[in-house]
Amino acid sequence: MTTSEPAYDPHDFPPFAVATDIVVFTIRADRLQALLVQRNEDPYRLAWALPGGFVRPDEDLEQTARRELAEETRIETEPNFLTQLGAYGAPDRDPRMRVVSVAWWAVVPDLAEPEAGGDALYADILPVDDVLSGRLPLAFDHAKILSDALEALRSALEETTLATTFQSGPFRISDLRRVYEVVWGRELDPGNFQRKVRQTSGWLADTGETTSSKAGRPASLFTGPSKVTPLDRPVRRS
């Protein structure tokens, strides 16, 4: 065996830091929004950023993300609440030192105004559009992470029953359709959507309740599955 390179010992080099960044999606006012925090530390002090922070020595990666989310925004979550998006580690992504960040994403029903804590000055829920269009710049490479998370979300709506997790209680089929329309930025045929989701077994459970509607015929109310599951046939996006 030949060894053309000298042995590399990670102890010889300045340390890496490992962090997490978290994208939490919700729908409010018929727009897709994400939970953001205003930084209270340099670099990017006062800039908006994804919640997140450094992994501690004996901490699991997902646990870090859940802890930071709780510290910075008071949102408490279950294990497996977050889905891993990937690792972001360009050498220059943090001016202080080399940081590799593991990004996660999740969906929550519309929630109470978040409370800030930890390293965050404020926590707020802001439209994803505003970030992607550049009107709302984010710290570090967080706009790229948010953009990648959005694609993961759009794809998950095609392939899984995830959409129901945007709902906090029993919902109408048109509420579910609205989720698709908001996330995909495209209108869907109400009749065809109705059939599609009703025919998919294991997705909706009819509560027997109906809305006392403000306008139009009352709608049946449904609940989603207890766990997000893959769909046999996708809900076609195009």
Add this chain to the structure above:
Amino acid sequence: MTTSEPAYDPHDFPPFAVATDIVVFTIRADRLQALLVQRNEDPYRLAWALPGGFVRPDEDLEQTARRELAEETRIETEPNFLTQLGAYGAPDRDPRMRVVSVAWWAVVPDLAEPEAGGDALYADILPVDDVLSGRLPLAFDHAKILSDALEALRSALEETTLATTFQSGPFRISDLRRVYEVVWGRELDPGNFQRKVRQTSGWLADTGETTSSKAGRPASLFTGPSKVTPLDRPVRRS
């Protein structure tokens, strides 16, 4: 704002190391195989493992993976050859120190017997089945990484034109079908598969050549697209 937690400075703690692990799939002898190296260092000295190694201070994550692949197995690759699978960072995954590893995967046509180099004693191409069944144990959490990469590969065959990248030159449609059958572990109808891939525009380019067949009617030879692209309609796996 309240700060219930003391500020955390990553410099206060023992450093993390960031590494990469790489899954390279190929098909040989009608079996799905992966490139593995035999470790020449503790821990897990002499055990089989995925190729990979530590990220250097000024190195991009994908660049690390490509460099390690070249050092350990002499396989030279282009940028964007690798697809990121995710980050693996359980606190106890490496007994020496805290290591977070970013995993990548890729497909190559069957290749010459790989040459070992760097930290690897040997490099070889071994059946994925043998790892997943437990007959061939791997170091660290590499069996889990390989299993996750296999699922990503199976899914990519459904949704993209990736299958052609298993072929080194012009190929028959039945060669392409064999890729699906080997990766999915399931036989496909030859006639229907033929129509499906021929009708998908942007996938196959007819070279005009045919095989001088050993048995049966000669087959047209095709080449794949220059870039892997998503399919409008998936090749259904189930």
Add this chain to the structure above:
DNA sequence: ACAAAAGTGTTGTACTTACACCCATGA
């Protein structure tokens, strides 16, 4: 009665599946 939203019917097209069958070659 009218507006509005829920939900069902209908029809054409596209795709999938199973499997029969023909085609072109080597032995």
Add this chain to the structure above:
DNA sequence: TCATGGGTGTAAGTACAACACTTTTGT
């Protein structure tokens, strides 16, 4: 001639998109 794999034909079944239409409520 036969065996072998390449490739096409065909028909049933399924799914989807477009859109008309009926149902059930509030005003």
